[in-house]
Amino acid sequence: DGGITQSPKYLFRKEGQNVTLSCEQNLNHDAMYWYRQDPGQGLRLIYYSQIVNDFQKGDIAEGYSVSREKKESFPLTVTSAQKNPTAFYLCASSPAHGTASYEQYFGPGTRLTVT
């Protein structure tokens, strides 16, 4: 059963702690993305990666870090430097061939609450 998995679905952390959200895909997609979604707002791009061992900052990368050591995995770390980390985090992937645009496949999301 192909797709994107994110775990856990709900995550609770104390302020000041780093937390890592996992994202795994078995679609053999080159590109992977992390978005943040807040109530009443659209999806805002945190980081994206077009190929293994390479990634670029999105519009709201401050306080976040990522790695792309394997094609199928793109974990996101929410650091203590992120001022307002409570949000719904969505991971996505897509084929990436040149400049063509392809649909993005989203995982089920992780709802992070920091208190």
Next chain:
Amino acid sequence: GQQVMQIPQYQHVQEGEDFTTYCNSSTTLSNIQWYKQRPGGHPVFLIQLVKSGEVKKQKRLTFQFGEAKKNSSLHITATQTTDVGTYFCAGPGTGNQFYFGTGTSLTVIP
């Protein structure tokens, strides 16, 4: 930076009424995508439009891409309760990233 604006932010309709959401970009887009997110769910791809003035239909859903490729619309005819959710448009930026609109949340009253 690139912006993709969407209106309205919320829309409540009686079941059977029509619904339209509009998407406007500050720059010309090479293509535009539409996604639907059910309450509590994740965005699911609906369609991609590429050509100027393009119109595509999926059953009761009609998607349009403006002649100048800076705006797009999604129209739903005779809404049903299964249409409930938030509809997002998304336009490409540099590399393989996309800029998502703020979304239109549709509520259908039975």
